[in-house]
Amino acid sequence: MSKPMSKKVTIYEVAKNAGVAISTVSRVLNKSPNVSEETKIKVDKAIKELSFRPQVSARKLASKEPNMVAIAVPSFTTPFFNEVLKGVKDEIKKMDLDIIMYNTGSRNPEEAVHNFFDRGTADAVIILSIDIDEELHKIFQSSRVPLVLVNSVHPSYNYFMMNDHLGGYMAGEHLVKKGFERLGMIRSGTQTRASLERERGFKDALKNYKMKVDKDLFVSGDSDKHGGFTEEAGYEAIYKYDSMGKFPDAIFCANDTQALGALHALTKLGLKVPEDVALMGYDNIKFTKYLDLTTIDQKMHTIGMQATSRLAEIIKNPDSELFQTTINPVLIERGSTQNLKSKK
Amino acid sequence: MSKPMSKKVTIYEVAKNAGVAISTVSRVLNKSPNVSEETKIKVDKAIKELSFRPQVSARKLASKEPNMVAIAVPSFTTPFFNEVLKGVKDEIKKMDLDIIMYNTGSRNPEEAVHNFFDRGTADAVIILSIDIDEELHKIFQSSRVPLVLVNSVHPSYNYFMMNDHLGGYMAGEHLVKKGFERLGMIRSGTQTRASLERERGFKDALKNYKMKVDKDLFVSGDSDKHGGFTEEAGYEAIYKYDSMGKFPDAIFCANDTQALGALHALTKLGLKVPEDVALMGYDNIKFTKYLDLTTIDQKMHTIGMQATSRLAEIIKNPDSELFQTTINPVLIERGSTQNLKSKK
DNA sequence: AAAGGTTATTTAAACGATTACTATGGAGAT
DNA sequence: ATCTCCATAGTAATCGTTTAAATAACCTTT
Numbered sequence: 001m002s003k004p005m006s007k008k009v010t011i012y013e014v015a016k017n018a019g020v021a022i023s024t025v026s027r028v029l030n031k032s033p034n035v036s037e038e039t040k041i042k043v044d045k046a047i048k049e050l051s052f053r054p055q056v057s058a059r060k061l062a063s064k065e066p067n068m069v070a071i072a073v074p075s076f077t078t079p080f081f082n083e084v085l086k087g088v089k090d091e092i093k094k095m096d097l098d099i100i101m102y103n104t105g106s107r108n109p110e111e112a113v114h115n116f117f118d119r120g121t122a123d124a125v126i127i128l129s130i131d132i133d134e135e136l137h138k139i140f141q142s143s144r145v146p147l148v149l150v151n152s153v154h155p156s157y158n159y160f161m162m163n164d165h166l167g168g169y170m171a172g173e174h175l176v177k178k179g180f181e182r183l184g185m186i187r188s189g190t191q192t193r194a195s196l197e198r199e200r201g202f203k204d205a206l207k208n209y210k211m212k213v214d215k216d217l218f219v220s221g222d223s224d225k226h227g228g229f230t231e232e233a234g235y236e237a238i239y240k241y242d243s244m245g246k247f248p249d250a251i252f253c254a255n256d257t258q259a260l261g262a263l264h265a266l267t268k269l270g271l272k273v274p275e276d277v278a279l280m281g282y283d284n285i286k287f288t289k290y291l292d293l294t295t296i297d298q299k300m301h302t303i304g305m306q307a308t309s310r311l312a313e314i315i316k317n318p319d320s321e322l323f324q325t326t327i328n329p330v331l332i333e334r335g336s337t338q339n340l341k342s343k344k
Numbered sequence: 345m346s347k348p349m350s351k352k353v354t355i356y357e358v359a360k361n362a363g364v365a366i367s368t369v370s371r372v373l374n375k376s377p378n379v380s381e382e383t384k385i386k387v388d389k390a391i392k393e394l395s396f397r398p399q400v401s402a403r404k405l406a407s408k409e410p411n412m413v414a415i416a417v418p419s420f421t422t423p424f425f426n427e428v429l430k431g432v433k434d435e436i437k438k439m440d441l442d443i444i445m446y447n448t449g450s451r452n453p454e455e456a457v458h459n460f461f462d463r464g465t466a467d468a469v470i471i472l473s474i475d476i477d478e479e480l481h482k483i484f485q486s487s488r489v490p491l492v493l494v495n496s497v498h499p500s501y502n503y504f505m506m507n508d509h510l511g512g513y514m515a516g517e518h519l520v521k522k523g524f525e526r527l528g529m530i531r532s533g534t535q536t537r538a539s540l541e542r543e544r545g546f547k548d549a550l551k552n553y554k555m556k557v558d559k560d561l562f563v564s565g566d567s568d569k570h571g572g573f574t575e576e577a578g579y580e581a582i583y584k585y586d587s588m589g590k591f592p593d594a595i596f597c598a599n600d601t602q603a604l605g606a607l608h609a610l611t612k613l614g615l616k617v618p619e620d621v622a623l624m625g626y627d628n629i630k631f632t633k634y635l636d637l638t639t640i641d642q643k644m645h646t647i648g649m650q651a652t653s654r655l656a657e658i659i660k661n662p663d664s665e666l667f668q669t670t671i672n673p674v675l676i677e678r679g680s681t682q683n684l685k686s687k688k
Numbered sequence: 689a690a691a692g693g694t695t696a697t698t699t700a701a702a703c704g705a706t707t708a709c710t711a712t713g714g715a716g717a718t
Numbered sequence: 719a720t721c722t723c724c725a726t727a728g729t730a731a732t733c734g735t736t737t738a739a740a741t742a743a744c745c746t747t748t
Binding site: 369398407 | 703704705706707
Binding site: 008051054058085120232235291 | 575
């Protein structure tokens with residue numbers, strides 16, 4: 001009692017302390033049904049007293065049960081990463097799983113497989129926002145790791161995809177219905193799938209409502225970092241409108257971060273939102289609420305949860321049928337798209 | 345060759361394939377000197393052919409060598425987390441270590457210890473931005489985990505601390521020298537150490553330069569999320585000035601995120617930065633550059649590297665002397681604090 | 689009271705690596 | 719030729735768990 005000199009406590013100590021065999025301790029750890037209430041209590045007491053925690057490594061080595069899922073993401077600053085992560089965690093907690101995070105740096109996500117799966121660290125992987133090319137596909141295939149994709153698609157895997165086309169459509173429809181007439185969009189610089197889809201949906205909406213589509217009003221910034229999904233790009237895009245001398249009534253930004261940049265540029269130019277020009281973004285990231293910015297919510301939290309429970313399914317039954325879904329976003333209407341000019 | 349049916353490849357397969365004993369394979373894996381060049385080549389060939397990767401769990405279980413460091417952080421959205429992380433990674437790569445990340449959710453960081461250290465997952469821990477209270481201290485103490493604190497202090501541990509007082513002082517000095525006279529500050533809502541220190545430094549600078557300190561001009565928002573380091577809080581704070589009918593010439597925000605909120609509120613109120621009121625933040629997070637916001641850089645990347653190499657030291661020699669440092673920040677001057685009114 | 693059927697517990701064999709110890713074989717010394 | 723030494727490779731114990739198989743204990747049933 002006097003010296004808390006901690007030398008690692010193992011299952012043997014616990015067993016000795018409780019007066020049982022180590023296998024019994026293991027059984028109560030794993031909630032096996034074949035343990036009498038009486039001994040369970042004894043063992044639990046010993047565990048608590050010694051504050052015993054089973055070593056993960058030993059556990060993983062001995063057991064065939066999967067107990068570790070990895071989530072690989074190109075960057076922790078991805079706007080919705082934290083959202084998805086929270087969803088994943090909420091779900092993971094329900095099962096008895098551990099979770100480990102890995103950022104791949106977007107260039108070589110196969111590293112995640114090597115690092116986690118081949119080396120036995122993870123038994124299943126959630127891949128977030130990473131495109132699966134042939135090489136990656138081959139690696140996954142040969143590893144046979146249970147896998148769920150979030151925000152990317154591939155015919156061979158389970159995936160949860162955002163419906164970007166619909167999101168773009170909803171944006172367009174919303175702006176039309178609000179009575180704006182000259183509609184523009186700030187897209188990503190590089191040709192990202194997400195931006196292209198949103199643009200396609202947006203244009204489809206305009207066509208559907210017989211609005212004219214003015215190509216000049218579809219611009220992108222020159223800054224190409226993060227695929228042009230940055231404040232900088234949004235900022236630059238606004239100045240492109242300015243140098244054209246031609247502004248839309250309402251602008252749909254490919255994501256919220258751009259919208260922030262755009263907002264700043266508009267302010268600099270002395271234009272008010274929404275009085276002079278309406279603005280909306282995409283993602284519903286935290287600060288939009290308080291900027292009063294209309295945006296599109298992709299419900300990443302829900303997706304995180306769903307992806308995880310799907311993963312659990314695959315783990316249980318590896319040959320279950322593919323489950324490939326696209327999730328529909330919802331529009332969050334706020335002040336930045338109120339039409340204060342026309343009274344239609 | 346026809347069926348790539350992968351069933352896990354172990355060190356035994358490699359040994360058989362290379363015609364040696366497993367201990368020999370292990371030796372080449374661990375770069376032991378007592379292996380002839382000839383067999384090393386054989387073994388390496390077998391490893392490559394079977395694309396063998398030693399299982400981390402088995403390795404950890406068998407070896408006494410530490411090979412895993414954890415970095416615990418209250419939130420992945422902490423503005424400088426990614427910066428620190430990059431530094432840590434750069435340094436980790438040099439040694440032969442793995443890294444694992446953990447977000448504690450700021451309430452119960454002891455969970456990190458339980459999850460990583462007690463369970464043998466990590467052999468050393470970097471703790472980022474988490475205050476060490478008595479309870480945590482006790483846990484660390486009894487675990488004897490090699491530990492380095494970043495952005496918090498404790499007499500018993502190695503730490504790398506930001507010099508917040510100096511940062512605040514530099515901010516004050518900068519604004520004074522720029523010729524602003526009525527200086528205010530937006531601090532955090534809760535009494536966080538960082539904000540208090542920055543405020544103290546700021547006031548010290550004012551005193552030092554014989555400026556008067558008007559208490560009314562030191563405000564905080566009511567929103568208390570994340571300790572009041574949010575856009576929301578910054579936004580609210582500006583409206584407090586407004587309702588007082590009393591605005592400073594220049595405002596020092598406790599962090600950049602607040603500054604963003606403040607900027608937005610000022611815009612709403614029709615006030616221009618820096619024409620009507622100058623503004624500066626703290627942290628030098630990404631978007632400040634492009635908002636042209638003067639700020640204070642804490643050089644988190646460097647700190648991440650230093651903390652890691654320090655950790656490596658402790659691992660090697662657990663009884664080495666404590667190394668407790670505070671790192672001085674640097675001021676990044678930008679447009680938001682140019683004095684356009686007075687021509688002093 | 690013996691046989692059978694549960695249920696609870698223990699014994700002992702994995703899991704896949706590391707590593708102390710032991711064995712082998714040839715070079716150099718005598 | 720024998721002995722020693724050293725470099726290299728192999729044998730086997732070990733790390734802390736899980737779990738299948740064996741066993742013990744206790745009820746029922748007859």
